[in-house]
Amino acid sequence: MIDATVLVIDDDDDILLSARLFLKQHFDHVVTCKSPKEINVLLSKNEVDIILLDMNYQKGASDGREGLYWLEHILSIDKDYVVILMTAYGNVELAVQAIKKGATDFILKPWENEKLFATLSAASRLRQSNKKVKKLEKIHSSLQKDINRQFENIVGSSEPIRQLQNTLIKVAPTDANVLILGENGTGKQVFAYELHRLSNRRNQIFMHVDLGSLNENLFESELFGYARGAFTDAKDDKPGRFEMAEGGTIFLDEIGNLSLPLQAKLLSVLQNRTVTRLGESKERKINVRLITATNMPLNEMVAKGTFRQDLLFRINTVELDLPGLARRGEDILLLAGHFLSSFGTKYHKGLLKLDAKAEDTLLKYHWPGNVRELQHVIERAVIMADGHEISPADLQLSPQKFGNSSPVQIDxxxxxxxxxxxxxxxxxxxxxxxxxxxxxxxxxxxxxxxxxxxxx
Incomplete structure (x- = not known):
């Protein structure tokens, strides 16, 4: 039994009865009606997957104009509806015209039950595929909006940040591979997304892949995809991250964590600009902009033989070396103000500000966790604050752990x-x-x- 709703529209009672009796054996729900004028009501009341639409309704009509009119009407409601037109009058030109206007298929009456079932089965698969794509598009749109809100601009006016912003403006419009270096918490993902946002691929997907958290056994299937039956749980074909990022940007975070065998596989993909899914021999071309990042010393790793030099050459056409927060001290209060505004809104605390002692505390702390640590400190301070001013006590930074001492942050x-x-x-x-x-x-x-x- 196929989990789908079929709507059959025909002015002939015998056709409706025949269709209903046959289709209800194979589909979960079958709805029938005699007049296409009922379409709006039926579509509003039912989650319809497939529409079987007659071409002629007026007595003696055989030109199919009514069917084409109602086809356009249905697709104006939702272009993803799967519509199959049917007529008792075989006309190749009419069938071609119907397909051009958006019909999924065209069948003749009287139909053969096996052929009708095959046509509707294929239509059901198409409908499910369309629904999945639509859902993914909504998710992607939502994620992109969230990303835009979070990373709209790089906050800072220090000299190191101004230099990086100038480099971004030059590099972003190109398709040059970019390697972003920096300690944990310096904002590598923020800069990667800013490169994408300023690029010609800004309207396409930004695919973030954390290689550090990716199981080595899943590397190929996740990045390159797999074919049905490639391994025990491979029940369907699945594209990898490179294919899903087609036309956009793929950001490979923590690239320094890759083992040598995985480095070789990634290098092959980057050199050939193709991927081969697990269980297939077919090469698929890819068109993506590559950005990578790591907090590891790749040049030292090359010297030790733990990172391939040819891969390093491939990924670092341009390098961005992000400074730690201690090297951009004049940005600390700017960032703190940005986070105060963001978290004040998130936690319904209204307008918050740092008192003079809290500002001094932030400036004296040496921030080993960089921007990410500052973000967490401000978020916690907003949560814990009673009034509209943040005090040093709200920051919960131990006063004896400043300067060159090891920082202790109450987690x-x-x-x-x-x-x-x-x-x-x-x-x-x-x-x-x-x-x-x-x-x-x-x-x-x-x-x-x-x-x-x-x-x-």
Whole structure:
């Protein structure tokens, strides 16, 4: 039984009865109607997958103009509807015209049941494929919007950042391979996305692949894809990340973590600009812009024989060396202000600012975790702050751990932070759930769930 809804539209009762009796043996839901004027209502009430549409409705008509009209009408509602036209009058020219206007197929009445089933089965697969593509497009659009909001601009006005921005402007419009170097937390992904956003590929996908978290056994299947039956769980063909990034940018993060055998496989793909899915011999051309990043010393690794020199030459047409936050001290307060605004909105805290002592504390700290550490410190401070000013106590940076000392940052799990926030809001409003919920940006029901969850 195929999980699909078929709508059959024909002015002949016998045709509708015949179609219904046959199709309900094979499809989950079959809807029939005599007049195409009911289309709008039926489409609004049913999740229709396939539409079987007659070409002629007026007595004596055989030119198919009505069918073409209603075909266009259906596709104007949703261009992804799968419409199969049917007529008792065989006309090759009419069939060609129907396909050009967007029909999926064309069948003659009276039909052969086997042929009708084969046609509708293929149509169902097409519909499911279209729905998956549409869903992926929505997800991609949403992700891209999120990325745009997060990485719209590189925050900073220090000399190292100005130099990097000048380089970005020159390099971004090209398809040159870029290698981004820098310590953890310096913003390598931010710069990679900025390269994409300023490039001619900005309207295509930005594919981020964290090679550091990718299991070595899954490297080929994830990056290059696989064919059905290539291994035990390969139930369908699946494109890899390179294919999915077609026309856009692929960002390979933590490239220094690749073993030598995987480096060789990646080099082959980059040299030939083709990928071969696991279980296939067919080479597929790829058109992607490559950006890579690492916090590892690749030149030293080449000297030690742990990173291929030819791969390094391939990926670093241009190098961007990102400075640690300690080297761009004048950007600290700019970044802190940016994060305060962002997290103040996220946690419904309104306009927040740092007091003078908090500013001094941030400037004296040496930030081994770089921008990412500053981001986490500000997020936690926003969560913990009672008023609209952030104090040194809210920052939770140990005063004896500054200068050249090893930093200690109090790490509080997010769930524990959430519990503290809830408790503070309840205490602040002396048990008034409505006010506490409003302060937290939650509904009363959501706050009660958290009270029960944390046993408060």
């Amino acid at each position: 509080i799990p997010l769930e524990e932070m959430e519990k503290l926030m809830v408790q503070k809001a309840i205490d602040k409003h002396k048990g008034n759930i409505s006010r506490a919920a409003s302060d937290l940006g939650l509904t009363r029901a959501a706050l009660y769930r958290r009270i029960e969850k944390f046993d408060l």
